[in-house]
Amino acid sequence: MMRIAAVGDIHLGTDSGGTFAPVVRGLAGRADVLLLAGDLTQHGLPAEAEVVAAEVAGAPLPVITVLGNHDYHSNAEQEITAILTAAGVTVLEGTGTVVDIDGARLGIAGVKGFGGGFAGASGTDFGEPLMKAFVRHTKEAATRLRYALEALDCDTRVALTHYAPIPDTLIGERAEIYPFLGSYHLAEAMDAGGAALALHGHAHAGSERGSTAGGVPVRNVARPVIGKPCALYAVGSGATVEGARMAAPSPSPSVDLAAPTAP
Amino acid sequence: MEDAPRGLRESLKRVAVTLKEADIPFALGGSYACWARGGPEPVHDVDFMLREEDVPRAVEVLAAAGLRPVDPPEDWLTKVFDGEVLVDLIHHPVGRAVTPEMLERSSEMSVDSVRMPVLDATDWFEMTLLALEERYCDLARVLPMIRAMREQVDWDQVRRSTAASPFAEAALLVATRLNLIPPVDAAPVAARPGEIVASGGGIARSGAARRGGTKGGTAEGGKTEGRAPEGIGLRVGKKEDGREPAGQVDLGGKLDLAEADEYLAGELHERLAEDPRVAELGLEVAVADGCILVEGEVATDDRRRAVADVLAEAVPGRLVRNEVTVIGRATAADGTTKVETIS
Incomplete structure (x- = not known):
């Protein structure tokens, strides 16, 4: 079994130094990899990313993250990515990475994702340019997640997003805001890409557990949802995922960050 | 049995x-x-x-x-x-x-x-009344408890802190009409800092959904501010502790106070999300009879104060009840965390 520690929405500010490092240190020997589901910072400031970097620097396990909407707030996502990468964090955006755990290969594909809503109550690529840009941003993110999952050469695939792929893990949030919390296109990508587990954050008042239509277990690991410093999951190394394809794992994939609106 | x-x-x-x-x-x-x-x-x-x-x-x-x-x-x-x-x-x-x-x-x-x-009997009733919800609102269970404890309770405080719950409001109305508890003090709001009158007048709210009895989040209660009896109503307009706001932002200044409560609640909710001093998307804002109630959780005491600062700038002169609590995020991964096996 491969042990995954996961948490999202830690929202560190410049006043948060020293709060997350003990959590990371405490995972030594208890987890094989730490996945962060975005919203590492409060305002998306590079100074806050420096705090995050200091908290996870020297982590006793690989740290892999996607960014969240807060991390984009100050238009400094590139700089934040560079700061985190320099601290040894793998930042995913439409990309994947493979971690070797005692001979078993755990593949993680990640994307921030976006809103848009869920089947039957979703935005469509129609009408004003802004509306089209909104929906296209979601669809692009989902497509890139699917390709990133499919490209992983590994035994077990995990999808990591900030936004939610299903409404089940949003229960507790007001139904009216579901379209701002996630998109079913992400779930489609997870099903198509053969994920064994999907982790997301963003919905602080949501619920921890759900499943995609295709049966992929989904967990909302937003810090307020899990109610503890991080959640721990064990995934089987099981049979090699069928048709595991090409694509050599890239230890530090180049990050092509999604623009908030299409150019 | x-x-x-x-x-x-x-x-x-x-x-x-x-x-x-x-x-x-x-x-x-x-x-x-x-x-x-x-x-x-x-x-x-x-x-x-x-x-x-x-x-x-x-x-x-x-x-x-x-x-x-x-x-x-x-x-x-x-x-x-x-x-x-x-x-x-x-x-x-x-x-x-x-x-x-x-x-x-x-x-x-x-x-x-x-x-x-x-x-404390007042705390006890706040919890008991806030626990009432659509599937559990049997006043036949609550009324004997009100009869039993009524003289031990600060009912105005209970009214204030449960003002956002229609179920609590109903229970308190019944208890008042049965003369079990004193009626609402009719003094004008301005004379009673923090009061959100429980009876009459709708309450407009905006923000994250209230989670019934199951709020997640690690609480380090040590940082949560107490409920000083008259310290609840924070007179906005004069800063809670005289500090200057951490970063000035031009967000359009004051809001139009003449507009409907529900728009005001919505705009304050957005303001709290957009202002970099707070940047919390999950805070809930309710406006009733001119008073503003803000609830939710933030990570630090500074951010809790920033909530007050932002509201003070947006709606100067209004009474604000800052029910935001501070949750600790620190605590190391504890050994008791369960591992879920995904099969």
Whole structure:
């Protein structure tokens, strides 16, 4: 079994130094990899990313993250990515990475994702340019997640997003805001890409557990949802995922960050 | 069944004595706190309130004393069994963290000959009334409790802190009409800082959904501000502590105070999300009779103060009740975290 520690929405500010490092240190020997589901910072400031970097620097396990909407707030996502990468964090955006755990290969594909809503109550690529840009941003993110999952050469695939792929893990949030919390296109990508587990954050008042239509277990690991410093999951190394394809794992994939609106 | 209460009391005393000996701060809560204060004797379970950070140690000492811990799926309490008797250890009643201030407000009482802290009657009713919801709003259970404890309760405080709940409002209206509790003080709002009149007038709210009894989040109650009786109404316009705002932003300045409450609630909700000093998307804003109630959780005391600063700038002169609590995010990964196996 491969042990995954996961948490999202830690929202560190410049006043948060020293709060997350003990959590990371405490995972030594208890987890094989730490996945962060975005919203590492409060305002998306590079100074806050420096705090995050200091908290996870020297982590006793690989740290892999996607960014969240807060991390984009100050238009400094590139700089934040560079700061985190320099601290040894793998930042995913439409990309994947493979971690070797005692001979078993755990593949993680990640994307921030976006809103848009869920089947039957979703935005469509129609009408004003802004509306089209909104929906296209979601669809692009989902497509890139699917390709990133499919490209992983590994035994077990995990999808990591900030936004939610299903409404089940949003229960507790007001139904009216579901379209701002996630998109079913992400779930489609997870099903198509053969994920064994999907982790997301963003919905602080949501619920921890759900499943995609295709049966992929989904967990909302937003810090307020899990109610503890991080959640721990064990995934089987099981049979090699069928048709595991090409694509050599890239230890530090180049990050092509999604623009908030299409150019 | 006849023995149940006696068995419950024995377990209640065993848990209380064990926690006292371990110096773990707690208060008797739930229906036994009501019983200790004169209400009907419960026949189901025993509830203790304690801070979330103390729960692991409490479970440890209780297990050492022979009780059997179980880890329930709920994230607002944990449970231990004393034989057949279920004892709840509650750290987030109605989604609000148990704070040191709440435990300090409890009063030392003799409960079946054992002295122990019993939850303050005002706090008790705040929780009980806020727990009422669509599937659980039987006033036939609540009214005897109001009769039993009414003289021990600051009902204006209960009205203020439950103003956002229509179920609590209904219970308080019935109790008022039955002359069980004093009527709402009709003094104008301006003369009563913090008051949100519970009767009459709608309450417009905006923000994250309120989570029934199951609020997640690790609470480090130590940082949560207490509920000073008259410190609730923070007069906006003059800064809480005279500090300058951390960063000035041009967000359009003051809002139009003449507009409808529900638009104002919506705009304040957005303002709290957009202002970099706060940047919290999950805060809930309610506007009623000119007063502004803001609820939710933030990570630090500074951010809680920033909420007050932002509202003070947006709606100068309005009364604001800052019910935002501070949750600790620190705590190392504890050894008791369960691993879920995904198959």
